[in-house]
Amino acid sequence: MTSPNSSPTEGTLSRSIIVIALLGAVIGGVGAPLITSAALGLNVPLEVAQWTLTITLFTGAVTAPVLGRLGAGRQRRATVLIALGLVALGGLLTAVPAHFAVLIIGRGLQGLGLGVTPLLMSIARDHLSASRAESTIATVSVASTVGIGVAYPLMGFVDEAAGLRIAYGLGFLLSLTAFVLAWLALPGSNSRQRVRIDSAGALLLALGILGVLMVVAQPSVWQQPWIGALILIAAIAAFAGWAAVERRTTSPLVDLRLFLTGNVLRANIAMLASAVAMYLLFSLFTRYVQTPANSGYGFGLTGAAAGAALIPFSALGFVAGRATPSLAEKTSARWTFAIHSAAVIAGMAVFAFSPDSLIVVLIAMSLLGFGVGGVSAIMPRLILDGVPKSETSSVLSINQIVRASGFSFGSALAGLLLATATPADSLVPDEFGYTAAGFLAIPLVALSIAVVAIRRRPASR
Structure with a gap:
């Protein structure tokens, strides 16, 4: 363990962990804004091109618990480096002109980066003082929110300016940077435990x-x-x-007895409900602003412009993540979760009030970003309450699976609801369909608040 007193070494390690996590989040967000370009450029159906995102979620979800278990032993640094090396290899495969199957393999390898995040949190918990570790873990957790806000406009702009393969090539350079930084900055594990998979x-x-x-x-x-x-x-x-x-x-892979304990189980249920609600709204907002204006609503933003509209989402998410530790100290982790969840509901309410104004929609997206960032930042604290340090990466890996599954379901639910609201003779849904779909997020968020609010009864004497 490092000294409890803050030092330049601690500061360097903390910043390195955060930058690696942010780069990983940007790499993970490469696929979503390029789905349409992949379909058009490689002449495949849009549903098939969707697998450039789905395969990343799949490999990330599958490998997260394996990487998390390896991270519980003495091979943690090697595990991070091998995973990031494979992510870089995947980035290279996506950048070279080749068959669509090669692109899918590359995107699958890039999904390994999703499993690195819990390991970074585990390193922070082991090698940083308590206060700096909590702040670092909160920032790493919110990096996915910031990463979306960076990846969408960046990749959309590069794709429009230079083409699909150059955009994927930028992802390769970012993954290579993450690997080099991890090689230089991350310490070895203090554990001497041998791990079997x-x-x-x-x-x-x-x-x-x-x-x-x-x-x-x-x-x-x-x-x-x-x-x-x-x-x-x-x-x-x-x-x-x-x-x-x-x-x-x-x-x-996972100690189910630990996973089924009160606070871990409740936090994961809350994470699932919140993730579905948050990504449902995120999908609705981003699709709404890209709807052609001649449809009677929407703003007809291009991919790059729609990505730029996510900058407030990302910025407010980062602010929420940085403010979460101090807010939790002044109130509690439960109250902090409730406050940020309320911001998600407020974002939906603002959108419903005046969806015809781009400024209002951007405000709604900002509130959503604040809520997503805050929920992401406080979730590790809710999850890790009472969890032994040796199980940090394993427990957080399962939470990553829950979160990714919730995001996937929220995205699919948005598509299903909008398809239902689309008239037979139209290519776009009725405007009311967006509001009706968005209101489904409210009971999901309310459920997550209620689950987190449940307190364990003290043992009877």
Whole structure:
């Protein structure tokens, strides 16, 4: 452990962890703004091009618990470096002119970066003093929000100015920078523990997550309802098998007894509900501003301009993340979560009040960014309350899976609701469809607040 007193070494390590996390978030956000360009440039259907994002979420969700378990032992630094090295390799594959399958492989490798975030938090918890560790972890957690606000306008602009492969090439350079910085700055683990990986559990978890992503992110599987139902049943069976294996093995990916303890379970339920609500609203807002103005609503923003509209979202998210530790000290972690969740609801209310004004919509997106940033920043504190340091990366890895799954479901839910609100003779939904869909976020956010507010009853004497 480092000295509890702050030092230049601590400051350098803290900044390095934050920059690596931010670069990873930007790399993770490379796919979303380039989906349409990939479909047009590589002559594939839009639904197929959607896999340039889905495959990243899948590999990130599958590898997160494996990386988290490796991070609990003495191989943590090597695990981070190998993961970032593979991310860089994936970035290189996306940048070279090749078959669409090579692009998918590259995007899959880039998904490994999503599993690095819990390891960075674990390093901060082990090597920084308590106050600096808490601040660093909060900032790392909110980096995904800032990363979206950076990736969308940056990649949209580069794509429009120089083309799809150059935009992916920029992602490669960013991943290479993250690898070099990690090599120079990250310390080794204090643990001497040898870690074994539960291969059977990892395979079952992968099958379960793949099934869920297919039924959520690929609505076409429901064109034949029995196919969608069969995939969903297979996913549930895989998760059940994974849980059975985890309970019996001596080296589980996740300690389910720890995962099912009160605060960890409640925090993950709250994270799932919040993630669905937040990404539902995010998808609605970003799609609304790009709707052609001749539709009777919307502002017809280009991809780059729509990305620029996310700058307030990102900036307010960063502000919320930096302010969260001090707010939690003045109130409590539960109250801080409730305050930031209320900002999400306020963003929806502002949007519903006057969606025809771009300024009002930007204010709504700013409030949403503030809420997303704050919720992301306080979640590690809620999750890690009472969790042993040795299980930090493992527990946070599962939270990453919950968060990514919630984001995927929120995005798919937005698409489903808007499709339902689209008349048969129109290419765009009715304007009211956006408001009606957005109001579904309110009960989800309310549920997350209620779950977090539950207090454990003290043991009877």
